[in-house]
Amino acid sequence: MIFKSEGRSKILDSDELTGIIEGILFGAGEAIGLNDLCRCLDKSPLEIRFVMEILKQDYQDKARGMRLVQIKDTYQLSTKPEHYDYIREVLKHKQSTGLSRAAQETLAIVAYRQPVTRLVIDELRGVSSSSAIQRLLDRGLISDAGRLEAPGRPILYKTTPEFLRSVGFTNLEEMPEFEVFSQGKQEQFDLNGIETNNKQE
Incomplete structure (x- = not known):
């Protein structure tokens, strides 16, 4: 072979x-x-x-x-x-932990480029984003937005109402200006408020 x-x-x-x-x-x-x-x-x-x-x-x-x-x-x-019951039990305990840097970067890209495929996210970050995407899906911050009409029909991702609620916005138009990339380097997008807002509620 x-x-x-x-x-x-x-x-x-x-x-x-x-x-x-x-x-x-x-x-x-x-x-x-x-x-x-x-x-x-x-x-x-x-x-x-x-x-x-x-x-x-x-x-x-x-x-x-x-x-x-x-x-x-x-x-x-x-x-x-x-095995779903065991997986849900583990994820339930992980809900209280903060988002990793990879998850924050991935969420920022989805927020500003949605609907977007994993391949595009990987290209923008320069590394695989599979685990970060799964983490965001588990947290309910992003969701499946259908499939792209392209070879392989890759999944598209978008943010959810839970994301807007967590960062204190009522719609996507309220999000601040954000230059996603400059010469391959992503600007910071502070999502620490997600954890604070969730805990307060």
Whole structure:
């Protein structure tokens, strides 16, 4: 098997390819299309589907906390439904903690560029934003705004009424002027008030 990377070709066995695809699905945090995987990895649909069957069988083990979800020709990693109660319990205790720098940066981008895809957020921040986006979704500060009419139909994100309530605005027009980026460097957007407002209520 051949995997193209940085203009070079590397021979991969099935275990390596399985690990790469698993990493892609985990890092993406959303459904990835079969065609996108084929193009990225320079593999045929048959090869990708073979790896997906390996992953699917692996995740069926009761000891695994993840599952592989397939909807038509898209694949996504998800937690198993039987573990939701435990996940909610952990997240409930994390609600009182503040937003990380990554989450603040991500929220600022969504607020000023919405609706926006994860790929755009990643490009603006220069790093993966999957975990930050999930954190903001868990907090109810951003939500799914549909899908972009583009290859792969990536998810669009927007802020929620909870975000406006938390920062003390009644609508998006009240938000201050903000130059998102200047030569690749993001200006500060102070969101510490979110925690203060939430605690006061």
